[in-house]
Amino acid sequence: MRFAITGADGMLGRALVARLADHDVVALTEPAFSLEDQEVVNGAIAGAQPHWVVHTAAMTDVDGCELNPRKAYSVNALGTRHVAAACRACGAGLLYISTDFVYGRRAVRTPIEAWEHGDPLSVYGLSKWGGERYVEALAPRFMIARTAWLYGEGGRHFVGTVLRKAKEGSLLHVVNDQTGNPTYARDVAEAVSRLLEREAPGWYHLVNTGETTWYGFARAALEMSGLDPEQVQPCSSAELGRPAPRPAYSSLSTFTYREMVGVDFRPWREALKDYLSGSGNPGSSRGAD
Numbered sequence: 001m002r003f004a005i006t007g008a009d010g011m012l013g014r015a016l017v018a019r020l021a022d023h024d025v026v027a028l029t030e031p032a033f034s035l036e037d038q039e040v041v042n043g044a045i046a047g048a049q050p051h052w053v054v055h056t057a058a059m060t061d062v063d064g065c066e067l068n069p070r071k072a073y074s075v076n077a078l079g080t081r082h083v084a085a086a087c088r089a090c091g092a093g094l095l096y097i098s099t100d101f102v103y104g105r106r107a108v109r110t111p112i113e114a115w116e117h118g119d120p121l122s123v124y125g126l127s128k129w130g131g132e133r134y135v136e137a138l139a140p141r142f143m144i145a146r147t148a149w150l151y152g153e154g155g156r157h158f159v160g161t162v163l164r165k166a167k168e169g170s171l172l173h174v175v176n177d178q179t180g181n182p183t184y185a186r187d188v189a190e191a192v193s194r195l196l197e198r199e200a201p202g203w204y205h206l207v208n209t210g211e212t213t214w215y216g217f218a219r220a221a222l223e224m225s226g227l228d229p230e231q232v233q234p235c236s237s238a239e240l241g242r243p244a245p246r247p248a249y250s251s252l253s254t255f256t257y258r259e260m261v262g263v264d265f266r267p268w269r270e271a272l273k274d275y276l277s278g279s280g281n282p283g284s285s286r287g288a289d
């Protein structure tokens with residue numbers, strides 16, 4: 001099978017390229033591949049003639065999106081439109097990586113199912129939700145796979161920042177009023193490869209299981225690294241005052257993935273421990289496979 005991966009040099013893109021190394025993989029990366037240029041997108045995908053496009057590329061700076069909505073909508077929503085239209089033109093399937101930030105207003109605090117309607121709070125969330133709408137409308141075969149709170153090899157992410165600041169001796173203030181699923185990018189790459197094998201269209205949530213707050217996540221990372229968790233102090237989102245609003249609760253249910261693929265994600269603490277120990281062990285799971 002031939003796969004084209006947009007954003008192949010991003011954090012998740014790299015994990016995917018590594019996981020799919022046994023296949024024929026075409027990496028679509030900036031500056032040659034720009035989501036804002038419809039002709040470029042169409043030419044790149046038509047030229048690659050993939051069975052599936054895995055679309056990970058996005059403007060991922062959540063506060064940057066809030067401050068520059070035109071750019072966010074142009075890259076994340078319209079850019080995804082161009083990818084979906086190109087897939088339609090050459091008959092390729094499209095697996096679109098989306099985000100828990102398409103949710104945000106739900107009052108009930110039970111994990112969100114993959115077919116639930118989005119209700120984004122931020123420009124970033126709305127731009128990714130717009131991308132989802134285009135995928136559903138235009139792609140001949142699609143999978144929408146939302147993930148959340150990613151960390152992994154070779155990317156800039158929360159775990160890396162927390163550990164660096166703690167080692168410098170800084171006292172960290174981390175929000176304790178946002179709940180979600182810390183997720184290892186390698187485990188997402190493993191799950192994507194399983195979905196591509198099964199070619200089962202639909203909506204999926206690809207996250208490590210269990211939920212916590214960013215504060216709980218930071219403390220766990222410090223404890224597992226032999227650092228003092230008391231270096232982290234809880235604070236509220238309002239105290240931090242960042243430009244983009246974030247969901248108070250965006251914990252995702254892996255139900256559709258578990259049922260369609262027959263294996264579940266492992267708990268977030270197990271995955272984090274694995275990442276911090278450097279052993280990787282992608283995709284170890286509790287399910288039958």
Ligand SMILES: NC(=O)c1ccc[n+]([C@@H]2O[C@H](COP(=O)([O-])OP(=O)(O)OC[C@H]3O[C@@H](n4cnc5c(N)ncnc54)[C@H](OP(=O)(O)O)[C@@H]3O)[C@@H](O)[C@H]2O)c1
Nearest residue numbers: 007010011012030034035056057058060099147148149150
């Ligand atoms: N990180 C998270 O916590 C998280 C959570 C939920 C969902 N997601 C989703 O997961 C996917 C991957 O995230 P990630 O953390 O791996 O992101 P990342 O490391 O920021 O990588 C994003 C990639 O997209 C590329 N890109 C940005 N703008 C582009 C444009 N206009 N044209 C072409 N390529 C462009 C970037 O290239 P340059 O670096 O050259 O700009 C980069 O390779 C995204 O779709 C994101 O929405 C991420």
